[in-house]
Amino acid sequence: MAERKGPFRLVTVNTAPERAKRLIGRLIEALKDRYDIDYIANCENIAEVVPKVTEHQPNVLFCASMWTPEEAEEIQALARSIIPGIKTHAIPTGLQVERGPDAIVEYLIEKVPILLDS
Template sequence: MTEPKGPYHLVTVNTAPERAKRLIGRVADALKDRYTIIHVDNCENIEEVRPKVTQHMPEVLFSASMWSDEQAQEIHQIAREVNPNIKLHALPPGLQVERGPDAVVEYLCEKVPVLLEN
């Protein structure tokens, strides 16, 4: 058996920090045989992105589904300015509201390996 890749430090941008922590915990658990994912922090608003990315220098940042495409682009641009090598992913707007937390976990379990391997 091969060792999981990582650790990958992850910052989320989500107005519901407890939900972010719970969902990322489920994703990390589902993928733990392949990747070590550590959720280091959450930004509750766009203003927190620069200081928290600067503080933690995470390898990965996810913007949650409550942000519009424009807001997600802004979040990702700020994160890239701090860490040009950061891996970014925006959840599709409305995913949590329309399909619920299980759909978010399922979606991320599909997307995270692609993101981390590229």
Template structure:
């Protein structure tokens, strides 16, 4: 008997929503045998975190690499004010600019299993 898989509802914080959707889609495809991840929405800016987390009640929030650690921490604190046990992860600042989108996808494929368990 297979155990019921957790459904992960992911919200991203990324100023490039189409790129977020594309990269997260690649990550979801790569991890689909292990995790049921649905990318439910993207916040184009930090001001959208509170309304979108309130609306969707995600259990995962990722901040893209354009945010500083301080900005990511602000987004995470805002998300936790609505969903206290939300899992959060900040992609290292500058990863996309320095190494390109493939590096972001490769990074997430390694890091997401550590986060989701």
């Protein structure tokens, strides 16, 4: 069996913190044999990104699907301004609304290993 990679310290930017926690929990469970992911914080708005990234020093940040592409770009740029090498990913806008939480988890299970291995 391949060695687990990590630990990855994850922060999310999601206006629905309980949903973020639930979905990330499912992602961590699905990938736990390959990756050691610690979910450390959620930012409920863009104003929280700088203080929380500064405080928690994550190495991964996810933007939820409620942000527009422009907002997601701003969020990721803010995170990179504090931690230049941070791995960031924006879930496509509207995915949660159009296809529901299961689609988000499936999407992340597909995309996150590519991100973490990069």
